[in-house]
Amino acid sequence: MADSVALDRQALAERAGAAMYERDVAARAAGIELVEVGPGHARMCMRVRGDMVNGHAIAHGAFIFMLADTCFAYACNSSNAVSVAQTASITYVSPGKQGERLAAEARAAVQAGRTGVYDVRVTGDDGRTVALFRGVSQRLRNEEVVPGLGIAD
Amino acid sequence: MADSVALDRQALAERAGAAMYERDVAARAAGIELVEVGPGHARMCMRVRGDMVNGHAIAHGAFIFMLADTCFAYACNSSNAVSVAQTASITYVSPGKQGERLAAEARAAVQAGRTGVYDVRVTGDDGRTVALFRGVSQRLRNEEVVPGLGIAD
Amino acid sequence: MADSVALDRQALAERAGAAMYERDVAARAAGIELVEVGPGHARMCMRVRGDMVNGHAIAHGAFIFMLADTCFAYACNSSNAVSVAQTASITYVSPGKQGERLAAEARAAVQAGRTGVYDVRVTGDDGRTVALFRGVSQRLRNEEVVPGLGIAD
Amino acid sequence: MADSVALDRQALAERAGAAMYERDVAARAAGIELVEVGPGHARMCMRVRGDMVNGHAIAHGAFIFMLADTCFAYACNSSNAVSVAQTASITYVSPGKQGERLAAEARAAVQAGRTGVYDVRVTGDDGRTVALFRGVSQRLRNEEVVPGLGIAD
Numbered sequence: 001m002a003d004s005v006a007l008d009r010q011a012l013a014e015r016a017g018a019a020m021y022e023r024d025v026a027a028r029a030a031g032i033e034l035v036e037v038g039p040g041h042a043r044m045c046m047r048v049r050g051d052m053v054n055g056h057a058i059a060h061g062a063f064i065f066m067l068a069d070t071c072f073a074y075a076c077n078s079s080n081a082v083s084v085a086q087t088a089s090i091t092y093v094s095p096g097k098q099g100e101r102l103a104a105e106a107r108a109a110v111q112a113g114r115t116g117v118y119d120v121r122v123t124g125d126d127g128r129t130v131a132l133f134r135g136v137s138q139r140l141r142n143e144e145v146v147p148g149l150g151i152a153d
Numbered sequence: 154m155a156d157s158v159a160l161d162r163q164a165l166a167e168r169a170g171a172a173m174y175e176r177d178v179a180a181r182a183a184g185i186e187l188v189e190v191g192p193g194h195a196r197m198c199m200r201v202r203g204d205m206v207n208g209h210a211i212a213h214g215a216f217i218f219m220l221a222d223t224c225f226a227y228a229c230n231s232s233n234a235v236s237v238a239q240t241a242s243i244t245y246v247s248p249g250k251q252g253e254r255l256a257a258e259a260r261a262a263v264q265a266g267r268t269g270v271y272d273v274r275v276t277g278d279d280g281r282t283v284a285l286f287r288g289v290s291q292r293l294r295n296e297e298v299v300p301g302l303g304i305a306d
Numbered sequence: 307m308a309d310s311v312a313l314d315r316q317a318l319a320e321r322a323g324a325a326m327y328e329r330d331v332a333a334r335a336a337g338i339e340l341v342e343v344g345p346g347h348a349r350m351c352m353r354v355r356g357d358m359v360n361g362h363a364i365a366h367g368a369f370i371f372m373l374a375d376t377c378f379a380y381a382c383n384s385s386n387a388v389s390v391a392q393t394a395s396i397t398y399v400s401p402g403k404q405g406e407r408l409a410a411e412a413r414a415a416v417q418a419g420r421t422g423v424y425d426v427r428v429t430g431d432d433g434r435t436v437a438l439f440r441g442v443s444q445r446l447r448n449e450e451v452v453p454g455l456g457i458a459d
Numbered sequence: 460m461a462d463s464v465a466l467d468r469q470a471l472a473e474r475a476g477a478a479m480y481e482r483d484v485a486a487r488a489a490g491i492e493l494v495e496v497g498p499g500h501a502r503m504c505m506r507v508r509g510d511m512v513n514g515h516a517i518a519h520g521a522f523i524f525m526l527a528d529t530c531f532a533y534a535c536n537s538s539n540a541v542s543v544a545q546t547a548s549i550t551y552v553s554p555g556k557q558g559e560r561l562a563a564e565a566r567a568a569v570q571a572g573r574t575g576v577y578d579v580r581v582t583g584d585d586g587r588t589v590a591l592f593r594g595v596s597q598r599l600r601n602e603e604v605v606p607g608l609g610i611a612d
Contacts, residue, residue, distance in 0.1 A: 025204050026204060051178050051182055053179075061238050062179065062222045062223065066215035066219070069215045069218070086244065087245070087546055088218075088242065089242035089395060089548070090240065091442055093416055093421065109435075109438050110438060112399050112434070112435060115399065115545075117397050117399070119415075121415070129415075132415050134440055239392075239421075239442075240393055242593075244595055246576070262588075262591050263588040263591060265552050268392075268552065270552070282569040285569060287548075329513065331510050332511055332513075332519045335510055359484075367544050367547070368485065368521070368525035368528045371525075371528070371547075391520050391551055393548060393549065393550045393551070394520070394524075394548065395548035395549075397545065398545060
């Protein structure tokens with residue numbers, strides 16, 4: 001049944017995401033919160049702290065990348081198959097400001113065999129686009145994020 | 154005289170780099186060291202700490218990006234003209250390991266008018282390539298990294 | 307009125323697209339057809355001819371790029387402001403086959419000031435994704451695709 | 460002996476390149492000439508014809524991409540292992556002009572296992588940089604460009 005499969009995939013994505021977040025020291029240190037994860041997608045947010053800005057109270061690009069990259073990782077591992085980033089690119093559209101809460105949303109553009117392409121949009125408090133990220137992932141063979149739960153599709 | 158211009162450019166790059174590093178809280182917090190900066194190029198290094206790895210003692214891609222991106226920033230600001238990243242891409246070639254000291258070297262592939270393209274190679278302890286990064290920068294008009302020193306070329 | 311503005315923008319996009327296609331010798335030589343153009347988006351198609359394949363009856367990547375790039379160009383010029391590509395990237399997902407009719411669809415991911423990011427998906431006869439393309443464009447100041455018609459937003 | 464291996468690799472690259480060019484209908488149709496090929500590198504050139512420009516006598520980006528992409532293909536297949544492009548990106552720096560002879564030079568930035576990253580610079584008649592291209596390739600397992608000649612490293 002399609003509905004039950006969808007439910008299983010959602011549950012699988014949540015289990016994989018929770019396991020990843022549990023050991024993701026770096027994401028937690030950056031204050032990145034996991035808002036939502038589902039099959040092929042994820043949403044996260046991060047407040048731009050004083051230690052994430054340069055001299056002009058503008059967020060360092062690397063922290064915007066970190067937020068987007070983390071969101072990408074959870075989306076591309078949501079089937080419980082361990083996936084690694086191969087290439088990633090980011091275009092900066094508008095500066096992130098100190099104190100601002102940035103939101104990231106990742107979606108699979110395609111997952112074809114072991115190769116996936118995921119797009120992430122980072123937005124600011126006012127909804128403007130701060131950055132656009134695209135990541136290409138490769139699934140490793142037969143490795144599960146949470147061992148024993150199986151892999152979706 | 155070419156030599157004296159070269160010397161001036163080197164001195165300018167060093168002054169701009171020192172000023173950037175002085176206020177670069179994020180780079181210092183990540184333990185990124187500025188090894189060398191000159192006209193259109195920079196070298197930096199960073200040890201992969203325990204808070205920079207995922208569950209498998211493998212460096213988070215975002216920290217490798219941060220090292221490369223920082224090195225790019227110093228190279229593209231080395232003429233003392235304030236430059237900002239517009240797009241950046243990274244290809245991961247080999248994992249970085251916990252405890253390993255990663256080195257990054259950035260070089261201008263081209264600086265044509267206000268647009269620059271800079272390539273950064275990140276290498277591991279054993280000299281293997283860990284990642285290749287390419288950044289595209291835009292110079293802002295008439296803004297100096299260290300006000301009053303002027304802008305090279 | 308929103309509807310009338312939408313109508314104007316649609317008409318403007320069609321006028322700009324028609325003018326571009328009129329002088330686009332290269333697109334016509336490659337048999338690229340303009341299926342649809344509207345504000346921030348475009349759709350095109352192209353049959354993979356015998357002179358577009360390599361020795362294995364697989365479409366040359368450069369022709370897939372040409373289709374995607376052309377679709378991007380029409381989408382990012384659809385406001386009648388002359389825009390040029392600054393960077394573009396493509397990820398090949400599945401080979402295009404000789405004789406196959408490839409379809410491309412371009413959409414604005416963001417148009418913020420003079421900078422735009424456009425995503426193009428190229429699909430095959432069976433709907434599978436053949437390639438994903440992302441282009442970054444810059445609008446030139448005060449240059450219209452069709453002089454005298456004005457520029458939207 | 461290092462010299463003899465270097466010689467063998469050079470001969471292998473030339474044999475692979477000649478075989479590719481023989482069946483490369485598209486490159487020959489675009490007037491792309493193979494100037495030189497060696498282990499991990501290649502040089503090509505192409506004149507910007509009247510059917511390769513837009514309305515302003517400026518070369519279509521897709522033809523600049525085609526030249527760079529072709530050069531990349533010969534460089535990444537120079538070990539006689541069949542390699543395919545996975546992602547490619549291009550940054551346009553200066554327009555190519557009608558009648559101008561563009562030159563492309565591709566070099567391996569890294570070839571690590573089956574994954575390669577190759578950089579291509581496209582230059583104009585006057586030596587200025589027209590575009591910078593970066594391609595990521597994957598070697599197929601056990602497939603030779605010229606069957607029976609073997610694969611270098």
